[in-house]
Amino acid sequence: MGHVERETQVTDKMTVLDDIHEVILGIIAKRLSLEKEPLEQLRVGGRLDRVTAVDSLLMVELVLLLEEHFEIRFDPEHIDAEMISDLDRLAEFIADARSVS
């Protein structure tokens, strides 16, 4: 694969991840009814556990919303509070799951 093709692939992937990231932010903001400041903190910091408690209940709710929106299924062995909290990691997982299905 040539240098230009690799760069294009990387750029495409980053665009996809950015798009997924924005969708995740939108779902979280709507579900949690986040105020402007915590939402900005989330957008900048990228970690949900810095703006709210990520307990098992929230995790289940977000898993349901994300599974429905992206038409994927989270593997229970791989999903935990840490993954749900880290929006970058979550976006990558969703991108991979979509490319497989």
Next chain:
Amino acid sequence: MLDPVLQSIFNQDDRLAVIDRDQSFSFFSLQRSSRMLAKRLKHLKLRHGERIAVLLPNSMHAVVAFLAVAHTGYSYLPLSIDLKFAELQSIFRKCGVRAVICCASTSALVPETVQVVELDKVLDDAKGDLPECLQKPDPEREFVCLSTSGSSGDPRIVARTAAAIYANLRQVTAGLQVTAEDRFLSVVPFWHANGFSNCLLLPLFCGASIVTMDRFLPHPMLDLILDKKPTMVIGSPFVFRALAQVVEPHYRLDHVRTWISSGAALPVELDKKLRSLNIRVRQLYGSSETGTISISFGDQLQAGSVGKPLQGVRVRLVDGNNKEVAQGHAGKIQVSSPALFSGYVGELGNEIPMTEDGFYCMEDLGTQDIEGNLALTGRNDAMINVSGVKVDPVEIQQVLMSMPGIAQALAFGTKDANGLEMIKVLLVAESKISTEDVLHYCRNRLAEYKLPRSIEMVKDIPQELMGKSPRKLLENEYGIS
């Protein structure tokens, strides 16, 4: 001779007892594993009746741990694996815990002064003859301690005797008509009163089998329901709400003869949605102190309806002067039952809310119709119900007030977008403190389910709210329902 609870369990031999992930375990294999663990426990040189804590997720190992503790005559103290070090230390101190059964992932939570028994290692290393049952039957011995929320910041530990446990088992077995042919699926943790009594002990007592789930996710739970074909499914309104989003009308679920919801009132609109999916849920009402009090019949749900008291359970409703209220009027619920607890551990001298004629005073308010059907109408205290687990706002406030820079703190329950109760806190800070700082501080001291979902910084908290149930004022000012 074993006491009736264990006798019933140990009579089952090769019948299927537990399905954990994709592995099946018979009663015989559970007995064998529990005896191996019991042998190890005896080497700890604890006193007869001493409490052993168990820190395990729902699993075959958790069942083995319970059987081993019961087998050796110690008192079983199951605890949430979500508790933090400080919370566990407090409970261990209160209960005089000197030993814990856990797994590799939970052993790090245990203070150094407490002996750790890692179950995996015990079962892998066990050699030699297995001990016969060592426990002498004593119905008045402390059989189990269950952690529940207090109202003063400290969790309370409810002690229940073997006799009380056995009485409740008989009541619920008759109420649900459980047989050895049943198969239970529950995501209610075994440390929770409902999880322990109705999802662990009840199936074992009846010779029924248990499908374990170490944590709840809706699709995996649905997969288990369709694959393992349980006949009894037990959850909370939160679990059923999530399940209602993944179940499709064409799924064959008629092998489930009983669906049970407990921990909080099932919303009427959710009940309607579930009925449209052929899921008729029965509501179970009880507490750590009383065991199961009543189970509804799964008829069309009236708001708050929890059915008639079980056989042997008496319920009455009283007003503020402890006089019984007139038919149809709301009152504070009082319960009399052979399943009542024997007291709170480590609280000698503290008053137990019990009347002179032996009725335990619940904090729930309710009504009762002419046929004896009970309906819950509210609570008399400020407890926050986080998906069936009561959380004491005072405990959260105490942690927040211990944080440097926080001048005032108020914690209360408020409804989220789905109508489920969540924790909100108001804070008055003396210096600039971020939400992240607050969450980080709390996360080191409180189990995740006790953390606030919403944190609001305010200039002042009215003094009349501090130390009192703030519901009326908060409804007006801060929009809680």
